[in-house]
Amino acid sequence: MRVFQVEDAWSMNNLRIGARPDPKPGTGQVRIRMKASALNYRDILVPIRGYGSRMKHLPLIMLGDGLGVVDSSGESVTRLKPGDRVCPLFFQSWVSGAPNQQRLSLSLGCDLDGTMAEFMVLPEAGVALAPAHLDDIEAASLPAAAVTAWRALVTEGRSKPGDKVLVQGTGGVSLFALQFAKMLGATVIIISSSDEKLARAREMGADETINYNAVPEWGKRAREIAGGEGVDHVVEVGGQGTMAQSLRAVRPGGTISVIGVLSGATLNVPLGQIVTRHVRLQGITVGSGDDFAQMAEAIARHKVHPAISRVFAFEELHPALDFLASGKHFGKICIKH
Ligand SMILES: NC(=O)c1ccc[n+]([C@@H]2O[C@H](COP(=O)([O-])OP(=O)(O)OC[C@H]3O[C@@H](n4cnc5c(N)ncnc54)[C@H](OP(=O)(O)O)[C@@H]3O)[C@@H](O)[C@H]2O)c1
Incomplete structure (x- = not known):
C-alpha cells in the first residue's frame, strides 16, 4: 500500500511517499480503507523530531487524524462491520476513564503509525463511529482538535x-x-x-x-x-x-x-x-474514546459542521504543512486520499 512517511532520518526532506505491505486484521482488529486525513499543529513538529523523545522509531506514517471505511475484520470483532465509517482514536489506548501514563502513551502519527496510508489495522476499541451527517473530510477533522x-x-x-x-x-x-x-x-x-x-x-x-x-x-x-x-x-x-x-x-x-x-x-x-x-x-491534551462518542452524539443532534479551511490531495502533504505553518488557515486543513 501507498503511505506518506518520514523515512530513514528525522527531517522534512525525508518525508516522502513510500510503500508498505498491505496489512491484515488479526483477532479483535479491523482493517480500515482510509478516505481522508487532517492536520494538527503537532504535525509541523513531528518530521523534525520536535515532539519529544517518545516518538516511534522510523519509518513513521504521518498524521493523527483521519476517517476511513471498515473493509474487513478479524475474529472476535463484535461492534463494527464492513462498510462502517470510522475515525481512529487519537490516543489508541485511551478508551475510557481519566488520563494516565499508559492511556497517553500511544498517539497516532507520533508514537504509532498514523492515517496517511491506504489501510490501517487497529483494535476495534481504538476506533469510533463517525457522525453520519458529516462528509469524509469533515469527519476526518474530529479526533484531535x-x-x-x-x-x-x-x-x-x-x-x-x-x-x-x-x-x-x-x-x-x-x-x-x-x-x-x-x-x-x-x-x-x-x-x-x-x-x-x-x-x-x-x-x-x-x-x-x-x-x-x-x-x-x-x-x-x-x-x-x-x-x-x-x-x-x-x-x-x-x-x-x-x-x-x-x-x-x-x-x-x-x-x-x-x-x-x-x-x-x-x-x-x-x-x-x-x-x-x-x-x-x-x-488538556485531546481526550478518550468516551469523549469522542459524547461529542459525536452532540454534533449529530445539533448538525454541527467543522470549519474546513482547505483540502489538499494525498500527494500534497508538504504544501499542506506549509499552509498550516503560514497561519493563513481558518479551521482545519485536510487531505483527501
Ligand atoms: N489540534 C489538536 O488536536 C491539539 C490538541 C492538543 C493541543 N493542541 C495544541 O493547541 C495549539 C493549537 O493547535 P491547533 O491545531 O488548533 O493549531 P492551528 O490550527 O495551527 O491554530 C493556530 C492559530 O492560533 C492562533 N494563534 C497563534 N498564536 C497566537 C497568539 N500568540 N495569541 C492568540 N492566538 C494565537 C492563530 O489564530 P489567528 O490566525 O486567528 O490569529 C493561529 O492561526 C497548539 O499548540 C497545539 O499543539 C492541539
Whole structure:
C-alpha cells in the first residue's frame, strides 16, 4: 500500500511517499480503507523530531487524524462491520476513564503509525463511529482538535448556558471550541490577529471579537466585555505569550484550559493572581474514546459542521504543512486520499 512517511532520518526532506505491505486484521482488529486525513499543529513538529523523545522509531506514517471505511475484520470483532465509517482514536489506548501514563502513551502519527496510508489495522476499541451527517473530510477533522475542545469545555470544564468563554485564535481547536461553546449556550469572545477572520468567526456565532495585535491588552478588554468580573473559561492555545492576558481575562474561580504553547512553552506570570483569585489551570491534551462518542452524539443532534479551511490531495502533504505553518488557515486543513 501507498503511505506518506518520514523515512530513514528525522527531517522534512525525508518525508516522502513510500510503500508498505498491505496489512491484515488479526483477532479483535479491523482493517480500515482510509478516505481522508487532517492536520494538527503537532504535525509541523513531528518530521523534525520536535515532539519529544517518545516518538516511534522510523519509518513513521504521518498524521493523527483521519476517517476511513471498515473493509474487513478479524475474529472476535463484535461492534463494527464492513462498510462502517470510522475515525481512529487519537490516543489508541485511551478508551475510557481519566488520563494516565499508559492511556497517553500511544498517539497516532507520533508514537504509532498514523492515517496517511491506504489501510490501517487497529483494535476495534481504538476506533469510533463517525457522525453520519458529516462528509469524509469533515469527519476526518474530529479526533484531535474537536475532542480537545470538547474535553476542555464539557468533560473537564462543565460549561453551562450563560457562561462566558474566551477563545484564542481561529485554528482547529479554537473554532471547535467556539462551536461547542455556542451549542452549550455560552457567550463567546474570540481573539485573532486578523479582522477578516474575526468577521468569519462572527458569522459562526461569536458574540464579541478582539484583534489581539490591535489590542495587546486584550485580557483587560475581555474582562470589561464580561461585565468587569471576567470570563468563566479561557481556551488557552498561546502559552507563554498569552497567559498573562488570560489571567487578566478570567474571573475569580474561573478556569483556564491550558491546551497549546504556540507562542512559547515556559511561563513567567504573577502566580499570586492564580492563588488569590482561585483560578483553575487545567491541562488538556485531546481526550478518550468516551469523549469522542459524547461529542459525536452532540454534533449529530445539533448538525454541527467543522470549519474546513482547505483540502489538499494525498500527494500534497508538504504544501499542506506549509499552509498550516503560514497561519493563513481558518479551521482545519485536510487531505483527501
Ligand atoms: N489540534 C489538536 O488536536 C491539539 C490538541 C492538543 C493541543 N493542541 C495544541 O493547541 C495549539 C493549537 O493547535 P491547533 O491545531 O488548533 O493549531 P492551528 O490550527 O495551527 O491554530 C493556530 C492559530 O492560533 C492562533 N494563534 C497563534 N498564536 C497566537 C497568539 N500568540 N495569541 C492568540 N492566538 C494565537 C492563530 O489564530 P489567528 O490566525 O486567528 O490569529 C493561529 O492561526 C497548539 O499548540 C497545539 O499543539 C492541539
